[in-house]
Structure formats: structure tokens, C-alpha cells
Amino acid sequence: MTDSGALVIVPTHDHARLLALVLAQLTRQTVDDLEIAVIGDGVGDDTRDVVSDARRNDPRIVFHDLPKAGRTGEPHRHAVLSETTRPVVTYVCDDDLLLADHVAEVTAALRHADLAVPRPTLIDAQGALQVESVELADDEWRRLIAGTRSYVSLSGLSHTLEAYRRLPHGWRVTPPGFHTDQWMYQQFLAQPWCRAVTTSSATALRFPSVMRGGMTDDEREVELARWMERLSTSDGVREFGVDVARASWSDAMRWRAWSFTHAAELDAARVNAIDAHRALGEVRAQLDATVADARRVEQELAVAVEESSDRLAELAVLREHYEAMGVEAAMARAKRDELAEELAAVRSTRTMRLRRRLLELRPVEMLRARRRGAR
Numbered sequence: 001m002t003d004s005g006a007l008v009i010v011p012t013h014d015h016a017r018l019l020a021l022v023l024a025q026l027t028r029q030t031v032d033d034l035e036i037a038v039i040g041d042g043v044g045d046d047t048r049d050v051v052s053d054a055r056r057n058d059p060r061i062v063f064h065d066l067p068k069a070g071r072t073g074e075p076h077r078h079a080v081l082s083e084t085t086r087p088v089v090t091y092v093c094d095d096d097l098l099l100a101d102h103v104a105e106v107t108a109a110l111r112h113a114d115l116a117v118p119r120p121t122l123i124d125a126q127g128a129l130q131v132e133s134v135e136l137a138d139d140e141w142r143r144l145i146a147g148t149r150s151y152v153s154l155s156g157l158s159h160t161l162e163a164y165r166r167l168p169h170g171w172r173v174t175p176p177g178f179h180t181d182q183w184m185y186q187q188f189l190a191q192p193w194c195r196a197v198t199t200s201s202a203t204a205l206r207f208p209s210v211m212r213g214g215m216t217d218d219e220r221e222v223e224l225a226r227w228m229e230r231l232s233t234s235d236g237v238r239e240f241g242v243d244v245a246r247a248s249w250s251d252a253m254r255w256r257a258w259s260f261t262h263a264a265e266l267d268a269a270r271v272n273a274i275d276a277h278r279a280l281g282e283v284r285a286q287l288d289a290t291v292a293d294a295r296r297v298e299q300e301l302a303v304a305v306e307e308s309s310d311r312l313a314e315l316a317v318l319r320e321h322y323e324a325m326g327v328e329a330a331m332a333r334a335k336r337d338e339l340a341e342e343l344a345a346v347r348s349t350r351t352m353r354l355r356r357r358l359l360e361l362r363p364v365e366m367l368r369a370r371r372r373g374a375r
Contacts, residue, residue, distance in 0.1 A: 008090050010023070010036065010092055011076075011094065041076060043065065072174075074171040087162070109199050116198070117158065119200060125215075129243050153181055153204075156206075
């Protein structure tokens with residue numbers, strides 16, 4: 001092991017024919033102090049043969065022949081990084097190419113950064129070169145990368161070993177809905193201490209598999225070999241740099257045209273935002289007034305509840321009084337009925353019947369009248 005130089009990690013699973021070209025291109029790096037770690041994630045014998053041949057030509061290649069793990073062998077990458085002491089780490093997919101000065105460029109960038117990527121450059125299915133506008137130092141780009149859409153790639157991703165070991169987790173099995181490389185970028189960019197940059201050079205050339213669903217292995221091998229040959233000469237590298245500059249200019253013009261095309265829409269949106277802000281202020285004022293009314297009503301209700309409680313107490317006392325009077329009235333009615341029964345019994349006796357008959361006789365009635373007149 002060494003405490004200097006760089007480590008290039010090449011994860012692979014089933015791209016043996018393309019891997020041979022990728023490793024051949026890596027041996028052209030302008031940096032000699034280099035280790036090329038091929039991480040075999042459940043590979044077949046064809047991949048083992050390719051790596052064995054490459055190691056005979058360049059002893060800097062180290063092969064980690066491991067069983068399939070995770071989605072893309074993420075735990076294997078963590079294990080390799082746990083053992084290395086090389087201060088600079090960079091990656092390349094087993095179907096992409098790194099230019100000869102890639103390690104030197106990212107090593108220089110990482111002297112003042114924790115995470116670095118070269119200018120994102122790819123070849124589409126028609127063979128056209130495209131340069132993408134991704135700037136890790138920009139807060140808006142960091143926010144976009146934190147979403148679900150992938151704007152970045154594993155090829156060209158570079159970081160210091162020190163920064164990696166400061167991460168909460170490092171490489172681990174990626175959850176569904178995220179790309180493996182995107183998941184790692186997000187972990188880096190979520191750290192407030194992470195200084196991230198995009199270099200001005202295009203030193204990683206991508207050949208996205210998603211754009212090549214209809215290509216055979218032979219066609220992909222020919223395509224990769226053709227680009228390797230072009231990048232093997234100084235004239236080819238210079239022409240490639242011109243093409244990148246043109247693609248970058250075209251990308252800039254495209255964004256400029258977009259900004260002009262949508263300037264009116266942006267102005268209208270700005271006016272709408274101002275109107276919405278004003279309307280929001282009016283709504284807020286109405287809401288404040290409604291809240292004040294609600295508080296006043298709440299206070300009035302509290303007073304009414306208190307008065308109702310007092311009234312209920314008075315009604316309870318009256319109810320008890322009326323209930324007591326009802327009991328007395330019932331007792332009086334019972335007494336009256338009892339006396340009536342006694343009176344009826346007395347009137348039914350023989351003496352009372354005779355008395356009534358005597359009183360009904362005329363002489364007796366006349367005598368009673370005389371007595372009343374004498375009085």
C-alpha cells in the first residue's frame with residue numbers, strides 16, 4: 001500500500017469485451033503512481049480472462065473477484081476503500097473511457113475540493129458528442145441532484161479518501177428509485193462541509209447503455225475502439241477538445257435561446273407572483289380580522305356560558321322548591337279525599353237522614369225563618 005497517488009475503481013459484471021478496452025485506455029494515464037482496482041461483482045470466466053491478460057501487461061491492475069452483492073456491488077466498493085490509503089479516488093464504468101489526463105486533472109482539482117467531476121460529456125446513439133451543463137459548485141445544481149432525476153454519472157466521479165471516510169455511510173446498497181451513482185453524489189452533497197466542483201476539462205467520455213439498447217456487443221466494441229484510437233494521438237485529443245468546445249457553445253446557445261424564448265413568460269410569471277403576493281397580503285388581513293372577530297365571539301360566549309351556569313343553578317333551586325310544593329299539594333289532596341270520605345260516611349247515617357227530613361217539614365222551616373227574622 002501507498003499513501004500517495006490515486007486509486008481508479010472499475011466496477012464490472014458482464015461487459016468483458018468492453019472492459020478490455022477500458023483497461024487498455026486506463027494504462028495510458030499520465031500519472032504513474034496509480035492503482036487500478038477492478039471490482040468483479042459476480043463476473044464470469046470471460047471477465048476473469050480479460051483481467052488476467054491486462055494484469056500481465058500492467059501490474060498496477062488489481063482484481064477483486066467477488067460474488068454478486070447489492071444492486072451493483074456497492075458493498076464491495078466500500079470494502080476496497082476501507083483498505084486503501086491512496087488519497088485520491090476516481091471511478092469509471094466498464095463501458096466508458098477516461099482520457100489520459102483525467103487522473104492528473106481531478107488530482108489538481110481535489111487539492112481545494114472534496115468532490116470533483118469533469119465536464120459531463122457523452123456520445124449519443126448516433127455518435128454525436130454532447131456536453132451537459134452540470135455545475136456542482138452551484139447551489140441550484142446541488143438541489144437538482146438531490147431530487148429523483150439523475151444528472152450525474154459514476155464515470156469521472158472523484159473524491160478524496162479523507163472526505164469519503166467522513167461520510168455517514170459510504171457505499172451501501174442503493175434503495176429503489178435511485179441510481180447507484182446518484183445516491184453517492186447525494187450523500188456527499190448533503191454534507192455542509194463538502195466542497196464540490198466541476199472541472200473545466202472533459203476527461204471522462206460516457207457511452208450510455210440506455211441509448212444503445214439496439215446495439216450488439218460487436219457494434220459497441222467497434223464504437224469504443226474507434227474512440228480509443230482517436231484519443232491515442234495528440235491531434236485526436238486536440239480535435240476532441242475543439243468538439244467539446246463547440247458542443248459547450250451549442251449548449252450555452254441553446255440555454256440562451258431558451259431564456260429569450262421564455263423571457264416574456266418569466267416576466268408574466270413575475271407579475272403574477274407580485275399580484276399573488278398582494279392578494280396574499282389582503283387575504284392575510286382578512287384572516288387577521290376574522291381571527292379578531294372569532295376571539296371577540298369567544299369572549300362573549302364565555303360570558304354567556306357563565307351567565308347560563310348561574311341561571312341553571314337558580315332553575316335547579318326553583319325546581320327543588322316546586323318539587324317540594326308538589327309533595328305538599330299531594331299530601332293536601334290526600335287529606336281532602338280522606339275528609340270527604342268521612343263526611344260521606346256521616347251523611348249516610350240514620351240520624352242525619354232524619355234531621356234532613358225534619359228540616360224539610362214546613363212548620364220547621366217557618367220556625368227557622370222566624371228565628372232568623374228575630375235576630
